[in-house]
Amino acid sequence: MRNRSITIAFYIGICFWFSFAANAQPAKGGKKISSDLFGLFFEDINYSADGGLYAELVQNRSFEYNPTEQKDWSPYSFWEYTAPGFSYGRISVETSQPINSNNPHYMVLDVEHVGHEAKFEGVSGVGLKNTGFDGIVVRANDKYNFSMFVRQLSKDPISFHISLQTPKGKVLAEIKMYTSSNDWTKYTATLIPTLSNDTARLVVLATTEGKFAIDVVSLFPEKTFKNRPNGLRTDLAQMLADMKPGFIRFPGGCLVHGDGLGNMYRWKNTIGPIEQRKEQRNIWNYHQTTGLGYFEYFQFCEDIGAKPLPVLPAAVSCQNSGNTWSIGGTGQRALPLDEMQDYIQEVLDLIEWANGPATSTWGAKRAAAGHPSPFNLEYVGIGNEDKMTPEFQERFKMIYEVVKTKHPEITVVGTVGPSPDGDDFTKGWQLANDQKVPVVDEHYYTSPEWFIANQQRYDAYDRKSSEVYLGEYASWGSKLRNAIAEAACMTSLERNGDIVRMASYAPLLAKKSFTQWKTDLIFFDNKVICPTPNYYVQKMFSANQGDYYFDKIISKDEKDNSLAASCVQESKTGDVILKMVNYGNASKTMKINLSKFGKIAAQAEQIVLTGNPDAENTFENTQNIIPNSSVIKTDKTFEYSAPAMSLTVIRIHTR
């Protein structure tokens, strides 16, 4: 009897699966479009990584800050010498025996006297206090993982008092630790504050006399995104995950090709234990620990179901380096040709690191970091809006030729300069078409009016040439009108999703008071996140992507450029998704006809973003402009009155 019910259940299951699979077809007449259309572009600009998405709370943890980054910076920056209880000692920065040659500076503390005066009630000793990134935010009863590397330079073990304190010295959490080795050794502890504080300091105090070297002093909240070690700030990472991006391009931007050849982003410097990674100056005039490195980027992509799109320099540095953007730099310089073979190998090694078996040389390094299975890399970007000089073109071709031949499974994304037109754009497209580069990366930052006026841009693109990745775009502003102009553009990207493979707004993140770029998608400080209206537009599109585009479902006044609309179907679910944009200052009617989709559900989910065209979100009012969701009744045909300055998304189930 039991066997019979199992057989029946199995049969029903199979029938259900077959009927679902048969239904997993789009309606007739749709145009196949990219299923990777809307994604994210993460660049370490505006303190997006260190002090931002990367959850490390200690600033200058490895004493590698230096005056080439900001002229008043040094290995001592963001650290204060402290010697409470009438103690005294000496402190110096040394380089003779580092943990790793990639991480040359460390601090030496010679504790000459620990005070024992009865009238002093606190803990006496000599040590260092870190002020974090504008203070350290801690929450009562949460766990914080502390670690430090110490090398005892005197005979006896050193005892430490590690604490979190308010700026006035009130202890929020404390623990004792003891060293045990004359070699570099990692010591770890958990701190649990009894009170919350938004501007705490980390204090590392040696409480016995002696001498020691210290490096890589780190403090992470135990709660990171998906609880990953060396992980990401949960609230910021969740904001990105909520967008359901199809892909993430990283780590830049201009950061990739760097401020001179020596500053190019070399992916191998960013993997392995953090104390072995090579930190470096950021082209945006601050410091990158590379703690958020290639492993963490790939892991994050996997954690949120986005395809990774790493971008590697095309062996030339950024043409803008050395101008007002950066304090060092040389402009565009090219790696000598006799170094190109090694450089190309570096690109091939990345593919092996991401996709090779755990037994391969580079796959083994991925496995050692905790990821034995491949990351399934599909895309690699070569170059970032580079000047189309003969030097660039020669090197791009050399890299592209080898990747294409050895890895036909990888889609290479080339580059066509920083603007929607002009010399680099023309030469870049020429190069791409000559070389048959599968996809090229276009960039434009311009006015909302330009976005409205250029909605037909991709309708005219030759379907036989390279596909487009609109890798960076924004309409110079965080007002609702900017967001809605971008929404109009995004409907045109969907309409042209047969030639536009991917698109991502830029830049993504910006820390309040630490921005280098005016218009960004998500602003944040140590506690608060302030998404722009543009964020909601991006989210409404990327969380509602389809893979088939349908014409003539939405009728509107075709002569009115302030109106835009698109209709896609997600074949996996069968859902039909309508997007309607009104950039005008009065509501306007659109007519919807869904008869080609067969049966449709009686109700649908509707999201509307609208308001005052000049409204923005601010840290004082982060909710000023937010979308409103509701359930509406649907019919095969209906009229929709699109509010002034609005984006509406309606998702209709058909199964």
Ligand code: AHR
């Ligand atoms: O997104 C900010 C910068 O704009 C990028 O680094 C660069 O690619 C572009 O010029």
